[in-house]
Amino acid sequence: MTNPAAAVGGAxxxxxxxxxxxxxxxxxxxxxxSIKRAVTAEDYKALALDFSGVGKxxxxxxxxxxxxxxxxxxxxxLVSDVLEADLLAYFEDKRLRLEWVSAAEGPQWAAxxxxxxxxxxxxxxxxxxxxxxxxxxxxxxxxxxxxxx
Numbered sequence: 001m002t003n004p005a006a007a008v009g010g011a012x013x014x015x016x017x018x019x020x021x022x023x024x025x026x027x028x029x030x031x032x033x034s035i036k037r038a039v040t041a042e043d044y045k046a047l048a049l050d051f052s053g054v055g056k057x058x059x060x061x062x063x064x065x066x067x068x069x070x071x072x073x074x075x076x077x078l079v080s081d082v083l084e085a086d087l088l089a090y091f092e093d094k095r096l097r098l099e100w101v102s103a104a105e106g107p108q109w110a111a112x113x114x115x116x117x118x119x120x121x122x123x124x125x126x127x128x129x130x131x132x133x134x135x136x137x138x139x140x141x142x143x144x145x146x147x148x149x
Contacts, residue, residue: 038094041067051090053083065098 038044044067045059055074061067071079071087101109 036094037096038067038091039096044069044091047091047094048087051087054087065096 036047038047041059041061045057048054048057048059048069048071053074054071055076056072058070059067060070069087071083073079073083099112101112103109
């Protein structure tokens, strides 16, 4: 194959350091738009910035299960009661949910599992699976490549 004209518009190869630094943000953006889950402080910040009426956000993780959002409304001013309530409602189905159940609480455990299964069914197929069947998805080989420079 020959190319009689010079190539244009290309870029140098991405360095390993650049890829390592920027890959989490690329994945977060892709995942945020497909599965919309809030686990880390960065997830909360990114999702809050997507919410209508929010101008700026700072997110701080106090510990493993508490994220505090500092929100500045679009256009300035104070956060209204309506914006605060709407943000809390927006995050309700996006946040990590934990339930503490004792082995002695069989009926409560069964109810939680039933609710969990119903929620998963309601969500439908994973947008990250591209229509792959459960069996085919589970059997897909995982490719690992070692990169050296």
